[in-house]
Every structure is written in C-alpha cells, then in structure tokens.
Amino acid sequence: MTLAQRPTETLTLPDTTRDLVEASVSPNTRRAYAGVWQRFDEFQRNRLGGLEADDAGVATYLTGLFESGRSPATASMVVAALRFRARHGGAPDPVGPLSERVLAGFRRAGVGRGRGQVTGVGWAQSDAAAALSARAGLAGLRDAALIAVASDALLRVSEIAALEVADIDWGSSLGSPASGSTVAVRRSKTDQEGEGAVLYLGKPTTRRVREWLEAARIDEGPLFRPVSKSGLVSARALSARSVRQIIKDRAEAAGVEGRVSGHSLRVGAAQSLAQAGASLVEMQQAGRWESPSMPGHYARAELASRGVVARLRYRK
Numbered sequence: 001m002t003l004a005q006r007p008t009e010t011l012t013l014p015d016t017t018r019d020l021v022e023a024s025v026s027p028n029t030r031r032a033y034a035g036v037w038q039r040f041d042e043f044q045r046n047r048l049g050g051l052e053a054d055d056a057g058v059a060t061y062l063t064g065l066f067e068s069g070r071s072p073a074t075a076s077m078v079v080a081a082l083r084f085r086a087r088h089g090g091a092p093d094p095v096g097p098l099s100e101r102v103l104a105g106f107r108r109a110g111v112g113r114g115r116g117q118v119t120g121v122g123w124a125q126s127d128a129a130a131a132l133s134a135r136a137g138l139a140g141l142r143d144a145a146l147i148a149v150a151s152d153a154l155l156r157v158s159e160i161a162a163l164e165v166a167d168i169d170w171g172s173s174l175g176s177p178a179s180g181s182t183v184a185v186r187r188s189k190t191d192q193e194g195e196g197a198v199l200y201l202g203k204p205t206t207r208r209v210r211e212w213l214e215a216a217r218i219d220e221g222p223l224f225r226p227v228s229k230s231g232l233v234s235a236r237a238l239s240a241r242s243v244r245q246i247i248k249d250r251a252e253a254a255g256v257e258g259r260v261s262g263h264s265l266r267v268g269a270a271q272s273l274a275q276a277g278a279s280l281v282e283m284q285q286a287g288r289w290e291s292p293s294m295p296g297h298y299a300r301a302e303l304a305s306r307g308v309v310a311r312l313r314y315r316k
Contacts, residue, residue: 119258
C-alpha cells in the first residue's frame with residue numbers, strides 16, 4: 001500500500017500527485033508506515049470485517065499494543081501513520097478523543113519500556129575502530145573512511161549511504177597540512193526540502209577517504225560501495241542495511257560493548273562534543289537536529305557533569 005491510498009480503496013490521482021505524496025516523507029518513514037498499515041488493517045479485518053478505522057478501533061488497537069508490552073514510541077508511530085493515511089487519502093481522522101486519551105495513558109504507564117538508548121561510539125572509540133578496520137584490506141579501508149566521516153559529520157545511516165564522491169570538497173587540504181575537507185549532505189531527515197548542509201571533515205578523516213578512493217580506484221559516483229571477497233568494487237552504493245552492519249561489526253571488533261547500532265556514531269559524537277564543552281545549541285547545529293532536546297537526551301550524563309551543581313558547588 002502506498003502513501004496515496006486509503007485503507008479500503010485506491011484514489012484516482014495523477015501519477016505526479018502520487019509521486020509527490022510519496023516524496024513528502026523519507027523512505028524509512030514510508031517503510032515504517034506501510035508496516036503499521038498492514039498490521040492495523042489485519043486487526044480491522046479480524047475485528048470488524050475490514051471497515052475503515054474509527055476512534056474506538058484505534059483505541060482498542062493501542063490497548064492491545066500496551067498489553068503486549070510494546071513501547072510508547074510504537075503507539076505514537078501507529079497514531080502518526082494512521083493520521084497520515086487518512087489525511088492524504090481523504091478519509092476522516094480515525095484518532096479521536098478516546099484514542100488520544102489511551103495514547104496519553106500509554107505514555108505515562110509505559111515509561112521505561114523499549115530497548116533503551118543505543119551505546120554511543122565517541123571520538124576515541126571511533127578512531128580506534130577506524131584504525132583497526134584500516135588493517136583489513138580494501139573493505140577495511142572503506143570501513144575506516146566510513147566510520148571517520150560518519151563520526152566527524154554526525155551522519156545518519158541514510159546520509160552515509162547516499163554520499164557521492166562529488167560531495168567531498170577537498171578545498172585547501174591539498175596545500176595545507178593543518179586543513180581538512182568538507183562533505184555536502186544533499187538531503188536529510190530534517191531537510192526534506194533538500195537545501196543541504198556542508199559539514200567539516202578533519203585531516204585524518206580526509207586522509208582515510210583519499211586512501212579508500214585511491215585503493216578502490218574510484219573517481220566518481222557513490223562514495224561507499226560493496227567490496228567482494230575477491231576485492232572487486234561494485235559500481236553501486238552500499239545499502240543502508242550494509243552501513244548499519246559495518247558500524248556494528250567494526251565497533252564491536254574494537255571492543256565497544258552495549259547495544260551498538262547504525263546510530264551509535266552519531267550519538268557518540270554528540271556525547272564527545274558535550275564532554276569537550278559544546279553547548280546544546282552547538283550540538284544541535286552540528287547534528288542538524290530540529291531542536292536541542294535530542295542531543296540533550298543523548299548527552300545528558302555529560303551535560304550533568306558540568307551543570308550548575310558541578311560548577312558552583314564542586315568547582316568542576
């Protein structure tokens with residue numbers, strides 16, 4: 001089911017209109033929403049024979065999620081997905097007062113549920129993981145460059161996978177040993193209009209990118225690509241799934257413990273920025289978050305250690 005479909009029928013829309021609706025949210029969100037719709041529609045068919053969603057149905061579904069131990073984040077995703085489909089399919093909003101109160105109760109009673117925050121891979125750990133990876137042949141050089149770029153620029157997995165060689169601006173790095181380079185991120189989760197961002201890469205990271213490109217003999221196209229066991233470099237880009245696995249495998253090989261994910265380098269970079277004295281606004285800008293709440297959440301321990309009590313009572 002696409003974003004431009006109602007629960008029980010397909011609207012007659014021009015192809016361009018459908019394409020624009022599909023482009024209004026990220027691919028990851030589209031996949032997540034599609035999964036929500038499939039599961040909810042199956043629930044509706046079993047409950048009422050496939051009638052359109054209503055307030056009571058949504059409330060009942062959310063209650064089932066709560067009873068099965070799901071997290072408040074899952075419930076919020078269901079509400080967002082159902083509202084999106086109704087709004088773009090011309091159907092009434094299925095989320096009414098009852099569903100909203102159930103969701104509010106879910107959030108309050110479900111505090112502490114979920115998998116928890118991923119383990120952050122900070123600057124020192126990412127440097128160690130990159131150094132270890134660089135010893136593992138051509139794929140290792142790729143992984144070292146990928147880790148270094150993701151850490152310096154606080155990139156999301158989808159942003160890493162989308163990078164092109166042309167996105168790297170070597171700038172003055174050729175003539176100045178103290179300079180790094182920049183990388184252009186053309187579109188991101190919080191930049192749906194495609195304005196883009198230019199982010200700094202340090203000299204060690206710039207060197208790792210050069211080593212990978214020279215060894216792989218790449219001068220255009222996707223920056224990070226699959227490498228076969230025999231050393232053949234693909235012309236296509238790594239998938240987001242492959243990027244996640246690389247980050248997880250290389251971090252664990254470097255001794256990072258805990259729940260490592262594709263988000264760990266981004267979380268860890270935020271934590272390292274906080275440890276270095278960055279303000280919440282600076283962290284927000286570096287990671288291109290819509291608000292300072294997310295970097296504040298990731299780095300709450302680091303921020304507390306230099307908060308007002310630490311500074312004024314213990315003179316830290």
